[in-house]
Amino acid sequence: MTNFTIGDYLLIRLKQIGVKHIFGVAGDYNMEFLDSIVNQEDIELVSTCNELNAAYAADGYGRLNGIAALITTFGVGELSAINGIAGAYAEHVPVVTITGSPATKIQASGSLVHHTFGTGDFSMFARMYEKVTAAQAYLTTENATVEIDRVLGICLLKKLPVYISIPMDVASHEMVAPSDSLKPPVFQSESATLAEAVDACITILEKANKPVILADVGVDRDRLHGELRELLAATGYPYATMNMGKGLLEETHPQFIGIYNGAASEEYVRKRIEEADCVLSIGALMTDFNTGKFSAKLDPSRTIEVHSQHLKIKHALYKNVAMRDVLSALSKRLQRRDAQTLDFKSAMDNLDAGFTTPFQANTDGAITQRRFWYRLAHFLKEDDIIVAETGTCLFGASVIPLPKGSTFVGQVLWGSIGYSVGCLLGCAIAAPQRRSILLVGDGSFQMTAQELSTILRYNLKPIIFLINNDGYTIERDIHGATMPYNDIQRWNYHKLHEIFASNGWGIKVSTEPELESALQKAEQNRDQLAFIEVVMDKMDSPETLLKMLQK
Numbered sequence: 001m002t003n004f005t006i007g008d009y010l011l012i013r014l015k016q017i018g019v020k021h022i023f024g025v026a027g028d029y030n031m032e033f034l035d036s037i038v039n040q041e042d043i044e045l046v047s048t049c050n051e052l053n054a055a056y057a058a059d060g061y062g063r064l065n066g067i068a069a070l071i072t073t074f075g076v077g078e079l080s081a082i083n084g085i086a087g088a089y090a091e092h093v094p095v096v097t098i099t100g101s102p103a104t105k106i107q108a109s110g111s112l113v114h115h116t117f118g119t120g121d122f123s124m125f126a127r128m129y130e131k132v133t134a135a136q137a138y139l140t141t142e143n144a145t146v147e148i149d150r151v152l153g154i155c156l157l158k159k160l161p162v163y164i165s166i167p168m169d170v171a172s173h174e175m176v177a178p179s180d181s182l183k184p185p186v187f188q189s190e191s192a193t194l195a196e197a198v199d200a201c202i203t204i205l206e207k208a209n210k211p212v213i214l215a216d217v218g219v220d221r222d223r224l225h226g227e228l229r230e231l232l233a234a235t236g237y238p239y240a241t242m243n244m245g246k247g248l249l250e251e252t253h254p255q256f257i258g259i260y261n262g263a264a265s266e267e268y269v270r271k272r273i274e275e276a277d278c279v280l281s282i283g284a285l286m287t288d289f290n291t292g293k294f295s296a297k298l299d300p301s302r303t304i305e306v307h308s309q310h311l312k313i314k315h316a317l318y319k320n321v322a323m324r325d326v327l328s329a330l331s332k333r334l335q336r337r338d339a340q341t342l343d344f345k346s347a348m349d350n351l352d353a354g355f356t357t358p359f360q361a362n363t364d365g366a367i368t369q370r371r372f373w374y375r376l377a378h379f380l381k382e383d384d385i386i387v388a389e390t391g392t393c394l395f396g397a398s399v400i401p402l403p404k405g406s407t408f409v410g411q412v413l414w415g416s417i418g419y420s421v422g423c424l425l426g427c428a429i430a431a432p433q434r435r436s437i438l439l440v441g442d443g444s445f446q447m448t449a450q451e452l453s454t455i456l457r458y459n460l461k462p463i464i465f466l467i468n469n470d471g472y473t474i475e476r477d478i479h480g481a482t483m484p485y486n487d488i489q490r491w492n493y494h495k496l497h498e499i500f501a502s503n504g505w506g507i508k509v510s511t512e513p514e515l516e517s518a519l520q521k522a523e524q525n526r527d528q529l530a531f532i533e534v535v536m537d538k539m540d541s542p543e544t545l546l547k548m549l550q551k
Contacts, residue, residue, distance in 0.1 A: 006144045007036035007171040009178065010164070011043055013148055014096065016182045017156060019069045021046050021061065021429050022098075023054040027073020029115070030100025032171040034071065046429055046458065048422070049450040051077045055084020055097070056422025056448070057429070060387065062093040063409055064430040066223060067156065069096040075115035078125055084422070086132040087414035088161045091244075092221045095161040096152065097133065099125075103169040104140065126165055134160035141173045153185045159221045159308070187309055190320040197311045197318035198329040201280075201304055204313070205334060208278035210343060213237050214260060214298075216245035216290070218283015218323065222308055225249060227327040228282070234331040237280070238344035240269055242290045243398055245283070247386075247408030251347060251401040254339070258347045259398060262292025264548035268350055279303045280330075283323065287413050292548050347401065355401055361512035369396055369540045371512065376400060376439075376465075379519055385409065385427050385436045389420035391474040393439040393467060395545035407434075418447025425451055428460040435526075436462035443472045443488050449496065456501035456529060463522050463530045466493050468508075470538040477541050477549055494533040504529035 010033075014022070023046045026034055037045045048054040051072045062068030070085070072078045078099045088095045102113055102122065110120030117124065130136055135154040137147035148164065155162040205211050213235075219228050225248055232239060232255050240260040241248055249256070258269035265273070273279060274297045281303055288294060305312040306326050310319050348356075354374035365371070373396045380386065383405040388397040394410045402408060409427060411419045420440050428436040445466055455462065472486040480486055494506035505528055509515045515534065522530040 003174055004177040005036060005171065006139065006141070006173045006175055007033045007166065008040065009145060009175060010098070010148050010166065011036055011040045012178060013152055013182045014069055015043055017152060017184055018065060018067050019043065019096070022069045022071050023048055023057045023061070023426065024071030025051050025054060025073070025077060027077050027100060029074040029102055029168055030071055030077075032168050033098070033100050033166055036171065037071070045071075046425075046454070048425070048454050051080035052084050053422035053425070053448050053451045053454070055081040055088070055095070056419050057426035057451070058095045058097075059084060059088045059093050059419070060409060060423035060426030061430045062088065062095050062426070064385070064407065064427055067094050067096070068426065069098065071098045071100065073115065074099055074101040075125055078129070082128065082132060083416060084419075085129070085161050087411055087416050087419065089132045090414040091411060092159045092217070093161070094155045094159050096155055096164065097129070097161055098164045098166060100171065101165045101167045104167045105169070107167065126163065129163040132161065133163040134158045136163040136165075138165045139167065139170050141170055144170060145175070145178070149182055152182060156184045157187060187322050189322045189325045193318050194321045194325055194329070197313075197321050198326060198333070200313050200316070201311075201326070201330060202333050204278055204304060205280065205330075208276075210276050211237050211278040211280060212273060212276040212344075213239035214242065214273060214279050214281045214284060215239055215248055216242040216282065216284040218285070218308055219245060219248050220283075222283070222323055224324055224327060227324060227331070231327050231331045234336060235334045236337045236339065236342060238272065238342060240273055242284060243410070244285055244287070244290050244412045246398060246410070247402045247406055250404035250406070252404065254346050254348075256347045257344055258350065260296070261290065261544075261548065262295035262297070264292035264295065264544060266350070268345060272344060274298065277302055280306070282306045282327070283308070285413065289412050289415070289548075351401060361516045363513065365512045367510060367512060367515055367534055367536055369536060369542050372515075372534065372536070373397065373400055373542065375512075375515065375519070380406065380437075381435065382406065383434050385431060385434050387420050387424045387427055387436065387438050389440040389444045390415040390417060391441045391444055391472075392469070392541055392545060393441055395548070396542035397439055399542070399544055417444045421445060421448040421451045424462055424464075425455050425460070428455065428462055429458065432460070436460070438462055438464045440464065440466055441473065442466060442468045442470070442491070442493065445493065446488060446491070452496060453500040456497065456503055459503060461526060461529050464532065466531065466533045467536055468493060468533050469536045469540065473538055473541055474545065476539065477545065481539065494531055497529060497531050504531060506531035506533065508533040508535065510535035
């Protein structure tokens with residue numbers, strides 16, 4: 001490559017840590033860097049309709065790929081994206097957010113240029129990002145290589161977004177290409193502390209008569225699915241997940257007992273977790289929607305908490321121990337027990353019959369929440385990516401047993417309405433060989449609908465289920481069932497693809513036979529995007545959601 005630049009260096013490093021696509025929007029302060037992306041091999045710019053959706057897409061990409069990148073322009077662009085980056089920060093998704101900023105001479109002179117407050121202060125927006133990123137780099141020609149390597153390492157190590165400001169002239173500044181590769185940092189356990197912590201865990205778990213594993217989002221962010229599977233095989237222990245950890249492993253696993261969500265759990269799951277004499281909690285995040293509005297009752301005296309870089313037993317805190325090392329050590333040392341001894345029922349033996357018996361469409365039956373999720377359970381396949389929007393879709397989908405190899409994506413903590421549409425784009429770009437399915441409500445979809453255009457632009461072929469229940473049903477359940485602020489303008493959702501492109505099809509269904517016909521078409525026609533608008537009653541909500549709201 002001739003005329004190697006600092007922008008090229010950043011791209012080389014991003015490629016070395018696994019980034020193959022960068023989401024973003026062009027702006028006059030980032031075009032030098034965009035030139036580098038376009039001219040660089042093995043990395044692609046995915047241009048979105050706006051920066052917020054680009055951030056949502058990067059979040060989805062990062063969840064599947066383990067790392068993601070976003071490019072915006074200074075001020076107006078980066079502030080448009082900041083909500084999406086805040087969500088990635090809240091939910092521990094590693095995203096490298098890059099801002100193209102004015103040239104260093106302009107910044108040094110305090111010129112009153114566009115996309116600023118007109119005060120000559122060019123640090124204001126970067127300071128805002130300090131609250132939603134784990135590290136920040138303000139590149140110069142002198143510090144660029146060191147700072148790029150530093151913040152990328154932190155992004156990988158902490159599984160959190162980082163911020164890079166690259167001025168126009170710095171992006172195009174020539175330099176010598178690196179001869180080395182960026183080696184991702186690995187958190188190292190303190191050996192003595194690790195040994196002590198593991199010994200303490202072994203003592204408690206071996207004495208327990210009814211131990212159980214409660215796995216959650218931390219396992220996913222540290223990408224320790226294999227280690228969790230090995231621990232289950234080694235011990236025979238039953239396990240549950242929380243909402244944020246749904247789909248860590250296939251939910252047909254013989255040791256999986258269900259999802260624990262405090263008082264909103266299935267009664268058997270709630271009792272098996274709360275009455276266990278030892279709960280091995282792995283990567284759990286005790287948020288409101290993860291604990292049935294804080295109704296979870298986990299006795300600290302009977303709980304071992306394993307987190308990414310520390311472990312807690314009762315009042316003892318063991319710092320500087322890696323989750324990976326703890327799981328590996330427990331797998332090697334714990335004795336295996338059989339299901340009869342541990343006395344548990346797998347989720348598949350305890351499922352609602354609607355999920356296990358063949359679905360028969362009612363001849364003239366209107367589509368209800370309950371029946372829709374029954375039918376969708378039979379529609380899902382191995383390796384599917386299921387993106388569920390915050391709202392009725394997230395809670396309805398949470399009870400569906402997931403097939404082997406499938407991935408469930410939902411923004412349970414941050415809960416930004418409209419997130420799922422951009423997220424779907426990122427997921428589909430990250431894994432184009434897999435079938436992507438979006439479950440989104442009509443109100444949420446209106447927030448970010450224009451990204452359907454980008455999905456079609458890049459010839460992606462997801463199946464989109466839009467639940468048309470005439471407004472914000474989850475908000476009606478919470479407060480103001482008949483208030484006008486929970487109403488929205490009605491759209492012809494299933495016809496939107498015709499506005500954006502021709503490579504898709506849409507249909508509106510309001511009865512079970514119509515839904516059945518649409519699903520058959522989606523199964524048979526995998527060469528196009530499918531948009532299925534599903535009409536439901538505005539006050540029909542998943543039982544799981546209503547159960548939680550009553551707590």
